Amino acid sequence: MGQIKLEMVHYSLYYGNFCALRDISIQIPARQVTAIIGPSGCGKSSFLRTFNRMNDLISNARVEGRVFLDGQDIWEMDVVELRRRVGMVFQKPNPFPKSIFDNVAYGPRAHGLRDRSRLEEIVEQSLRRAALWDEVKDDLNKSALTLSGGQQQRLCIARALAVEPEVILMDEPASALDPIATLRIEALIRELRENYTIVIVTHNMQQAARVSDYTAFFFTDESRTGMLIEYGETKQIFTSPRDRRTEDYITGRFG
Amino acid sequence: MKGKKSEAFWAGRVIEGILLLDALLAIVVIFLIGLLILIEAWPAFRKIGFVPFLLGKEWRPGKELYGLLPMIVGSILVTLGAVTLGVPIGVALATFLAEVAPPWVQKVVRPAIELLAGIPSVVYGLFGLAVLVPLVRQIPVPGNSGFGLLSASVVLAVMILPTVANISEDAIRSVAREYREGSLALGATHWQTIIGVVLPAARSGIVAAVILGIGRALGETMAMIMVIGNSVIIPKPLNSNPLTIFLSQARTLTGNIAVEISYATGLHENALFATGVVLFILIMLVNSMAHLAMRRRS
Numbered sequence: 001m002g003q004i005k006l007e008m009v010h011y012s013l014y015y016g017n018f019c020a021l022r023d024i025s026i027q028i029p030a031r032q033v034t035a036i037i038g039p040s041g042c043g044k045s046s047f048l049r050t051f052n053r054m055n056d057l058i059s060n061a062r063v064e065g066r067v068f069l070d071g072q073d074i075w076e077m078d079v080v081e082l083r084r085r086v087g088m089v090f091q092k093p094n095p096f097p098k099s100i101f102d103n104v105a106y107g108p109r110a111h112g113l114r115d116r117s118r119l120e121e122i123v124e125q126s127l128r129r130a131a132l133w134d135e136v137k138d139d140l141n142k143s144a145l146t147l148s149g150g151q152q153q154r155l156c157i158a159r160a161l162a163v164e165p166e167v168i169l170m171d172e173p174a175s176a177l178d179p180i181a182t183l184r185i186e187a188l189i190r191e192l193r194e195n196y197t198i199v200i201v202t203h204n205m206q207q208a209a210r211v212s213d214y215t216a217f218f219f220t221d222e223s224r225t226g227m228l229i230e231y232g233e234t235k236q237i238f239t240s241p242r243d244r245r246t247e248d249y250i251t252g253r254f255g
Numbered sequence: 256m257k258g259k260k261s262e263a264f265w266a267g268r269v270i271e272g273i274l275l276l277d278a279l280l281a282i283v284v285i286f287l288i289g290l291l292i293l294i295e296a297w298p299a300f301r302k303i304g305f306v307p308f309l310l311g312k313e314w315r316p317g318k319e320l321y322g323l324l325p326m327i328v329g330s331i332l333v334t335l336g337a338v339t340l341g342v343p344i345g346v347a348l349a350t351f352l353a354e355v356a357p358p359w360v361q362k363v364v365r366p367a368i369e370l371l372a373g374i375p376s377v378v379y380g381l382f383g384l385a386v387l388v389p390l391v392r393q394i395p396v397p398g399n400s401g402f403g404l405l406s407a408s409v410v411l412a413v414m415i416l417p418t419v420a421n422i423s424e425d426a427i428r429s430v431a432r433e434y435r436e437g438s439l440a441l442g443a444t445h446w447q448t449i450i451g452v453v454l455p456a457a458r459s460g461i462v463a464a465v466i467l468g469i470g471r472a473l474g475e476t477m478a479m480i481m482v483i484g485n486s487v488i489i490p491k492p493l494n495s496n497p498l499t500i501f502l503s504q505a506r507t508l509t510g511n512i513a514v515e516i517s518y519a520t521g522l523h524e525n526a527l528f529a530t531g532v533v534l535f536i537l538i539m540l541v542n543s544m545a546h547l548a549m550r551r552r553s
Contacts, residue, residue: 014323054436082438084441096438096452096455105442106452107443110441156437159437
């Protein structure tokens with residue numbers, strides 16, 4: 001599997017008395033794409049949002065077990081530093097109501113960078129990596145909200161790249177996009193894999209099969225508690241799943 | 256029974272009719288008020304002329320001089336002072352309530368702000384008279400009586416605080432969660448998120464809050480009369496420091512009407528109604544600006 005980037009050990013997540021995720025242990029490899037699949041409401045997003053501690057924003061959330069980034073416990077890290085190293089792209093493109101330039105420069109500025117020429121460099125580099133530069137290089141001062149949905153999502157990816165993260169979490173990044181924009185995002189994910197560890201939640205099994213190296217299948221019992229059922233190389237999961245529920249899900253028998 | 260409507264049907268129609276009448280009544284009343292003020296004011300505009308009335312620097316009813324400029328400048332300056340003091344505090348308060356304060360603090364502070372809105376304006380005037388005027392009088396500048404723009408601005412700032420704080424808080428609360436999460440996920444701190452994303456995204460709502468506050472400030476009468484001094488002068492700095500303009504006495508448009516209407520007759524009375532027309536138009540302009548800002552928000 002190579003180097004381990006993220007690791008969960010007996011991790012459980014509660015919202016008040018409700019158990020959203022139970023006893024999850026998983027190792028996520030560096031510089032690979034790991035897809036998280038499973039039916040709605042099985043805790044995929046909660047799982048993803050653990051790695052950058054976005055669940056901390058929910059006042060009654062409580063966790064058990066441990067989670068590591070490069071062997072370091074994420075609850076012992078400074079949350080700002082953690083989120084700089086672990087970026088996130090959301091389901092719905094959420095560019096700020098600012099110019100394209102200011103959107104990409106937002107993260108570096110928040111981390112104290114003021115030098116204009118350095119910012120310009122970072123903005124160009126990030127937009128190039130997100131395959132958006134050629135489309136927007138002449139209107140960097142235009143409002144980000146004038147872009148199409150697919151462009152907005154690539155802008156959000158550029159915005160995440162601008163703080164030079166090591167991990168990028170993607171929460172169904174293409175579910176609000178049309179098929180062509182979706183293919184562009186998928187091609188981008190394959191490229192980004194060279195330099196970043198990517199964890200992607202997706203509803204779309206073809207997408208998981210196309211873009212990922214590893215796949216984790218989540219499922220829920222009657223109590224709606226999410227559990228990790230099966231995890232392995234994508235090829236193995238899709239061709240010879242070991243668990244009956246995985247097989248039923250990927251062959252479309254439910255979900 | 257065919258074709259016959261039930262009793263409940265007719266009761267419904269009657270209630271609908273009464274409600275419609277109510278709505279029409281509101282429109283008719285506002286229209287009639289405007290019309291009657293305009294009719295009373297018309298002789299003043301005709302005899303004095305629009306431009307001399309609006310830009311004349313002298314208001315001396317005894318000499319048949321009716322220039323409204325001192326009161327226009329007075330109203331604008333005191334409103335400016337109130338906005339300068341009240342808006343930062345109001346927006347800060349709104350940010351605190353919407354983003355920082357724990358629920359129990361909100362439960363104490365929010366009713367307190369609402370109470371502020373319910374205090375009669377004459378009580379604010381008393382407070383200004385008893386506390387602010389003596390305090391301002393301590394500032395050692397020749398000609399400073401304590402009565403004037405500064406005292407009035409402070410009183411007015413407190414009076415517009417509930418308007419600014421309440422509407423700004425709504426605007427801040429309605430900023431989409433996606434923006435906050437987007438900012439936090441980039442490693443921005445809570446404060447960076449508030450200043451970099453939340454407040455800019457709430458900007459048009461905050462602008463609407465400020466404009467409504469301005470409308471409230473322009474219309475305030477009683478508290479102004481009690482602390483502003485009511486001299487018919489165009490405020491000027493008392494010494495070489497331009498800020499001492501706020502130690503100058505002044506008179507507002509509203510105060511002009513309230514102070515003189517009890518003994519005015521003839522053209523003087525018409526001129527006071529004309530003052531009302533100017534105020535009416537000013538406030539209508541400010542309110543429609545607020546509506547425009549609100550519409551851009553949604």
